[in-house]
Amino acid sequence: KEVKKEYTTVDVSGVQFGGEEITVIAGPCAVESEEQIVKSAQYVKAAGAKMLRGGAFKPRTSPYSFQGLGEEGLKYLSQAREETGLPFTTEVVNPRDVDLVYKYTDMFQVGARNIQNFALLTLLGQTDKPVLLKRGMATTIDEFLMAAEYILSEGNKNVVLCERGIRTFETATRNTLDISCIPVVKERSHLPIIIDPSHAAGHWHYVPALSKAAIAVGADGLIVEVHPDPENALSDGAQSLNPDEFIKMMGQIRTVALSV
Numbered sequence: 453k454e455v456k457k458e459y460t461t462v463d464v465s466g467v468q469f470g471g472e473e474i475t476v477i478a479g480p481c482a483v484e485s486e487e488q489i490v491k492s493a494q495y496v497k498a499a500g501a502k503m504l505r506g507g508a509f510k511p512r513t514s515p516y517s518f519q520g521l522g523e524e525g526l527k528y529l530s531q532a533r534e535e536t537g538l539p540f541t542t543e544v545v546n547p548r549d550v551d552l553v554y555k556y557t558d559m560f561q562v563g564a565r566n567i568q569n570f571a572l573l574t575l576l577g578q579t580d581k582p583v584l585l586k587r588g589m590a591t592t593i594d595e596f597l598m599a600a601e602y603i604l605s606e607g608n609k610n611v612v613l614c615e616r617g618i619r620t621f622e623t624a625t626r627n628t629l630d631i632s633c634i635p636v637v638k639e640r641s642h643l644p645i646i647i648d649p650s651h652a653a654g655h656w657h658y659v660p661a662l663s664k665a666a667i668a669v670g671a672d673g674l675i676v677e678v679h680p681d682p683e684n685a686l687s688d689g690a691q692s693l694n695p696d697e698f699i700k701m702m703g704q705i706r707t708v709a710l711s712v
């Protein structure tokens with residue numbers, strides 16, 4: 453794909469964002485057990501993903517839903533990295549957990565709900581680990597880019613943006629993927645930007661179509677939810693691809709990537 457010389461490339465433990473390759477991060481919404489995350493890592497690596505995802509701290513809509521395994525989850529993610537060589541990203545929800553998550557992760561993930569948690573962004577800007585910054589569901593592109601500035605202005609230049617769908621009147625999908633965000637950000641910012649088709653769609657069946665669109669429009673990569681057994685997932689099972697569907701989709705996006 454097209455890479456202008458003024459664009460920034462972000463390196464995450466040897467994996468590049470913003471270079472010529474389309475970089476795919478994949479894995480379950482949440483870490484549920486050591487076996488589940490290690491299996492997920494093996495599946496997504498075999499299919500061509502370069503990084504693993506998995507939440508240990510989950511910002512759930514309901515306080516009564518599964519909230520994640522916390523530090524235990526971070527340990528299982530590290531085990532999966534050791535067994536597969538895949539670096540991982542995991543969400544830090546609370547500023548008080550930045551030091552803890554730092555000890556394990558290759559890349560901090562900031563969730564949509566924390567896009568304007570400036571205390572959290574400032575702290576992450578003072579670390580030397582890359583940050584995956586997800587757009588809020590009701591954040592304009594200008595607000596999104598200014599949130600990134602909170603990290604950059606503290607000295608941490610390794611920010612990867614992520615469009616994950618915004619709230620509109622439409623209810624057929626969980627959110628509405630703002631595909632326009634990619635060309636706009638490519639014009640206004642030097643930062644790499646990837647797309648999360650899973651939280652945009654809300655249903656796994658729409659994920660391949662949105663992924664192909666993302667690549668066609670110039671995204672630098674994808675972050676996709678993949679679960680070894682989506683029907684029994686503790687969170688976001690409906691939007692998670694099973695390993696076979698993920699392999700199929702990776703084949704399809706390779707074809708699109710060749711034409712951009």
Ligand code: PEP
Pocket residue numbers: 481507511562563564565586616648651
């Ligand atoms: C996630 O990636 O699991 C997540 C909670 O996403 P978002 O912050 O985009 O809702």
Ligand code: MN
Pocket residue numbers: 481482651677687688
């Ligand atoms: Mn999720």
